[in-house]
Amino acid sequence: MAKKVLIVEDNDLNLRLFNDLLELEGYQTITSSGEGDLTSLARITRPDLILMDVRLKSADGLEATRRIKKNPDTRAIPVIAITACAMAGDADRILASGCADYLTKPISLPWFLGTVRKHLHNHEAELNNAA
Ligand code: MN
Numbered sequence: 001m002a003k004k005v006l007i008v009e010d011n012d013l014n015l016r017l018f019n020d021l022l023e024l025e026g027y028q029t030i031t032s033s034g035e036g037d038l039t040s041l042a043r044i045t046r047p048d049l050i051l052m053d054v055r056l057k058s059a060d061g062l063e064a065t066r067r068i069k070k071n072p073d074t075r076a077i078p079v080i081a082i083t084a085c086a087m088a089g090d091a092d093r094i095l096a097s098g099c100a101d102y103l104t105k106p107i108s109l110p111w112f113l114g115t116v117r118k119h120l121h122n123h124e125a126e127l128n129n130a131a
Pocket of ligand 1: 009011055
C-alpha cells in the first residue's frame, strides 16, 4: 500500500511542488495550509509521515509539532520540518520540538526524497519492532 504523507505548507507553490514530487514517487498525499487543528487532522488522516512548514501564517509549525508529539494517537508519526533558515540554534529548536529531521528551502530534490524515504523506512522498522 502506498505510504501516506501529510504536507503542511502555507505557500501554495511550495505545497503544490511537494505534493507533485511525492505523488510522482508513488506516495499518497494529504495537503494542508496549516489552518485548523493539525493534531486532529493527523489523527483523522493517519499519515505515515508529516512534512511541517516551520513558519505558517496561522500557526507555529514547531508548536503544532509539539502538540502532535504530545498526543498518544499521533506521537509516533515522524515529522520533518521544512524551514527557510537553518542556523545552528534553529536546528536545535526544530529537533527539540520533536521533529525527526529538517529540510531547508530551497529544497534539493534528491535530499528531499531521500529524507522522506529514510524516515518512512525508520518508522516502519520501529513499528515492526514494536509488534
Ligand atoms: Mn511558510
